[in-house]
Amino acid sequence: MLRGGGGGARRGGGSLEDALLNAPLFSAQSTLKLTEQGEMISTRYLNNTSALNNLSSIMGALLKKSLYDEKGVSKNPINPSTQALMQHLSAISYQTYRQLYTMQGFLEYFKQATPIAFIQELNLGSRPAKRRESTQLEDLRAIPWVFAWTQNRSILPAWYGVGSALKSVDLKDLQACYNEGGFFKVVVDNIAQVLLKVDLDIAKQYHAFASNVPNAKNIWTHIESEFHTSLERILQIRQENALLEKEDLVREGILFRTPYTNALNCLQIELIKVFKHNPKDQIKLAIQSTLIGIAQGLRNTG
Secondary structure (H helix, E strand, O other), X not given: OEEEEOOOXXXXXXXHHHHHHOOOOOOOOOOXXXXXXXXXXXXXXXXXXXXHHHHHHHHHHHXXXXXXXXXXXXXXXXXXXXXXXXXXXXXXXXXXXXXXXOOOOHHHHHHHHOOHHHHOOOOOOOOOOEXXXXXXXXXEOHHHHHHHHHHOOOOHHHOOXXXXXXXXXXXXXXXXXXXXXXXXXHHHHHHHHHHHHOOHHHHHHHHHHHOOOOOHHHHXXXXXXXXXXXXXXXXXXXXXXXXXXXXHHHHHHHHHHHHHHHHHHHHHHHHHHHXXXXXXXXXXXXXXXXHHHHHHHHOOOO
16 A cells, blocks of 8 residues: 555545555555655654654554454445445535636635745745646645645635535434444544634635735635535534534644644734735745744644
């Protein structure tokens, strides 16, 4: 098995153990090839303690998966009805995501409402931000795409379309599917973590940078509406009043970092305002420093 995991949940940045144990039977067979994003190397391997913990976690997950494969047992087999439900959800969420992506003015909105211009010049990624010089969204690599939306605190690629998809299915069926465990539960739990990191009040301040973009108001309305629909449905499926209320350590870890991350976002917004009127290299470097700080605070890049 080859697993290429990203930093963000949108690109496979969730638990490796969950991913392995919900992979098809006999897919690992005691062997795992793993690629790590360049952006995540320092987070996971910067010092001996972090590296040892991460490698131990990888080995533990692989051993557990290998034991299941050796016995010919799937930890969470997917029954046909669950598979059909997930295929339906995938189709609806994809359609909803594409509708936003193809809206009039969306490319310009993305350029103005995220710090993508500064990310493209940041010496952080393992590859160039674009596959070739172009103004098309299709030529932007996945890492800066997710990174940009993460920076403006909407983290849009991780959840947009989820609410519409989940709303199209009866809640009892969704809860039954979630309680089975397996892949669907992993996806829902990952989305719950992401939603806790979203801050639409901050995202709206970035949205103000795109106020002159045609159709910007309509784009924001769609983003805001889909977020609230996604949040409502995820809470209902997990039967919670607040996100991750049953996972104290994870919730507390995210909330502990939030005030510091919020402060960096506020600083970044003010620096971008200054840069628009006074584009000095010193200000650009300060903005790029906030990019790194926010990524560290959210524990996600792209």
